[in-house]
Amino acid sequence: METLELLIRNTSEVLTVEGSPQEPAERALTPQPHACVGVRRGRIWYVGSESALPPGAVGPSTRVLDAHGQFVGPGFVDPHTHAVFAGERAAEFDLRCQGATYLQIAQAGGGIANTVRATRFASEEDLIRLALPRLQLMLEYGITTAEVKSGYGLTLQDELKMLRVVQRLSTLQPVELIPTLMCAHAVPEEYREWRESYLDLCIQEILPAVAEQGLARFCDVFVEQGAFTHAEARRLLLAARKRGLQVRLHVDQLSASGGAELAAELGAASADHLEHVSEAGIQALAAAGVSAVLVPTATLFLRVRPYAPGRKLRDAGVNVALGTNLNPGSAMSENLPLALGLACLENGLTAAEAYWAATRGAALALGLSSEGRISVGDPANLVIFSCSNYRHLPYHLGINHARIVIKGGHVVVEQERALCA
Template identity: 85%
Template sequence: METLELLVRNTSEVLTVEGSYTEPAERALTPRPNACVGVRRGRVLYVGPEGGLPPGTVGPSTRVIDAHGQFVGPGFVDPHTHAVFAGERANEFDLRNQGASYLQIAQAGGGIANTVRSTRFASEEDLIRLALPRLQTMLEYGITTAEVKSGYGLNLQDELKILKVVQRLSALQPLELVPTLLCAHAIPEEYREWREAYMDLCTREIIPAVAEQGLARFCDVFAEEGAFSLAEARRILVAAKKAGMRPRLHADQLTANGGAELAAEVGAATADHLEHVSDAGIRALAEAGVTAVLVPTSTLFLRVRPYAPGRKLREAGVNVALGTNLNPGSAMSENLPLAMGLACLENGLTAAEAYWATTRGAALALGLNTYGRITVGDPANLVVFSCSNYRHLPYHLGINHARIVIKDGHVVVENERALCP
């Protein structure tokens, strides 16, 4: 074995998360008590007892990280964010707290349209400057990979602008970004009386241009009252699929409208939100192998009920992932540990299921087959936590326990102030 560049030792356990969502989550986390992790050339070279390391694998050039008896797991994967935008909507937050609904605010010209106006006005450099601190905060929480959607441009020029910003951000900082086209986020103000014309713009101009430039891996649609009908969503997703982008869907968030069933029909990678998903929709997701992405921080932030039925989804055999849904309107938070705690308290997940949902479950949602686990040969995306067991993460509600974050074998965060229990 070659000399290691990095060794993480003295752990309580290493969660390698090499199991499957079809088995009990505690087993799927595949814990390795007191194991160490060796890294070379950005990849995991060894996982196992320190006594099993061949002589000479730890040399003078090896950086040794002492976990101090705490646990190590894969870098978190956030499968649902809207992290690139301009402006804020704190006034709308205040209005909701005074009784206004999300739909009422949107119908009055607020909501997504508010952020669209600010984002269109911003340059690429403005958007990069605004996004970098958000991404740094996410990285400090232990998120090493995150999906980022467009959706605040709603025209050809500005949707391309946002996706180009995502591309540039991937090269400017360590957090790996997975781009999603969301031109069907809302009907823009200038097309309110010409919905069909906007549908044509999405399917005939925006989707082909994004595909030609290779700017997005997925295409998402907000299928909801006040946004896009199921028929409109189907048309856009079919066009995107033909262009080489995998479908995703904001489904059954505010109303029960059959979004989950549509996600299954079009072979979507994920159906997200699902607060109002029907039993038939859950069965359809399970049969089609669609991942359910839950975003409980958004349910809390909007002060709506119910929370998505995470327990029923798991029991039906659906892969469940968790995201922050970071965005200025319905989830202004980068805090994935908070989402984990809420998933246990309100979505009915166990601590092990929540941990799976933020690691391997989320990686599978994005088609990242070598992410969200710690396996020899895979990219070395690791977090050294300041607690001895993963169950502490959702229990110590919303607190950051990521002490050391490693991306592709490089230490990118050292937070010795991370709280210890």
């Protein structure tokens, strides 16, 4: 028989995460104590007891990785990032620490507009050079798949430039990238007095070009005071759906606006942020089967309250996902383990629910059928951690415990880490 290319052995447990969001998370993680994982042709070939491996499965060419009694799980899936951008906004961070609000900074010409100016000035090569170290950090944290949005171009030329960069980055490094068009991130400065004209540009020029060139899977809109209204979002997203793009929304982040209800009405793949979601909005998301993507690092970074009600969302039966929201203004961090800890401390999730949200829950929010789990036949995207169980990840706050990261059956990160409890 054909031998395995890779075998992971001597684990405390393998979290295969093959359950559903409707069952208790501890059960949905579907742990297999002391299991081994076999990989062949870049895919999961075997999960189970090492003693039950078929004869001849392990040969001289098989690379054997010793987990040293620590746990193995699927590669993390980050369902919400803005990882492609130019410039930085450290001065705005300092202003916020002195008491300025996100809206005050934006109204003074900072915020998204600041990054738009820098990103428009940057070439594709500049954006690739800047994004590669961010993606490498994400990979080192165990993220093997990530969604990436445009939205810092806000012209036809620059939105296409950003999405081409995402496409090129997919071939230059191991993290699988899921592209999202977000031309409705903000109304650009030159259109402040002509909002309707900018929306026309998005619908009549940017959307068709993106769809024809196959540059995005999703279309996202920021629905918020100072950004876009319900009516504007509905018009753009219905047009996007006609062009074959799936729908996502940034909603209820800074104020309660009924954004979750809009996401439910539109049958969105996800409603993201949700810090101010209403009880009616939670029930609407559950009834419509819309995933909730929580980004607690942004809530921390912006120094705002409340955190999104993860406990209420889970209890209502909503699939909850967890992302970094990596971006230069409201979450300048690739640290998904920090988001795991915050999800438990502030969003009300258990450790198992947070782990689900960063793996299978996130994959479901992106419509990815074979990511965020360890299932025979699926791509071998795996992490060997330096701790014996998943509860240690949120508990040891913000610390990276990913020791070995495997993407498509290949070891892409191998880090020396002290083994923890």
